[in-house]
Amino acid sequence: MKSQSQSLMWLVLAVVTCLVFAVSMSAQVQTTTSTTSGQSTHEVQVQRAEIVYVEGNDLVLKMEDGTIRHFPNVPESARATVDGKEIGIHDAKVGMKLEKTITTTTTPELVTTVQSVTGKVWYVAPPTSVTLTLENGQNQTFKIPKNQKFNVDGQMVDAWGLKKGMTISATRIVETPVTNINRVAQLTGTNPPPPPPPDVPLLIVVVPKPAPEVAKATAPELPKTGSFLPLLGMLGMLSLGSGFALKMFRSK
Numbered sequence: 001m002k003s004q005s006q007s008l009m010w011l012v013l014a015v016v017t018c019l020v021f022a023v024s025m026s027a028q029v030q031t032t033t034s035t036t037s038g039q040s041t042h043e044v045q046v047q048r049a050e051i052v053y054v055e056g057n058d059l060v061l062k063m064e065d066g067t068i069r070h071f072p073n074v075p076e077s078a079r080a081t082v083d084g085k086e087i088g089i090h091d092a093k094v095g096m097k098l099e100k101t102i103t104t105t106t107t108p109e110l111v112t113t114v115q116s117v118t119g120k121v122w123y124v125a126p127p128t129s130v131t132l133t134l135e136n137g138q139n140q141t142f143k144i145p146k147n148q149k150f151n152v153d154g155q156m157v158d159a160w161g162l163k164k165g166m167t168i169s170a171t172r173i174v175e176t177p178v179t180n181i182n183r184v185a186q187l188t189g190t191n192p193p194p195p196p197p198p199d200v201p202l203l204i205v206v207v208p209k210p211a212p213e214v215a216k217a218t219a220p221e222l223p224k225t226g227s228f229l230p231l232l233g234m235l236g237m238l239s240l241g242s243g244f245a246l247k248m249f250r251s252k
Helices: 002-027 229-251
Strands: 030-037 041-053 058-063 068-071 078-080 085-087 097-123 127-134 139-142 148-154 153-156 166-190
Touching: 097 139
Parallel strands: 078 166
Antiparallel strands: 030 097, 041 058, 041 097, 058 068, 078 085, 097 127, 097 166, 127 139, 148 153, 148 166
């Protein structure tokens, strides 16, 4: 048991020593990274669809081009803004019009990595590698990039100009172009139109007409040009005839 405990202790100590050694070695190489962004471009894509079936988290859409797309498991976190109100999958209804706007922003970037190291040449194998004794006294081997230059007492030399015992500092600059793509999707929609009102029987209202008024019998009015003189003349003639007839009767 004691031997096993000692072995375990030595193993842990060795691991810790290796970790400290690795950290101290890596600490000798200073690395800085900077990113420069170029001009971004934007692309907007709009997809339109109509809900033709929804049950639980199962959704079927009819796309603008007539194709049918099935979404069997819509997550609970999915959200859409319909008529200004945020809804989830359980608020979706058949007939809803959906519109998905996808904005893609593409930005070119240049990532510049600068690595610098200072040490004393312990061994050099030009033009591929050099082993330096760092400030902590440890040796570390570095691969020499193509066309790499070293600063030796203010003079720049290549790998062939390195000699054992020289104190040198080297800087390596790596520029890597990358493309940053960012997509933002926004889902909006409108509710289906309300159903038409049910059929209502036509109500016909009959309004009775008033009975025609009966014209009252009245004596015809004489024309404004009529006169009583002819009537008086007729009465006078009748009186004369009656008197003449009565005189003839008495004479007999």
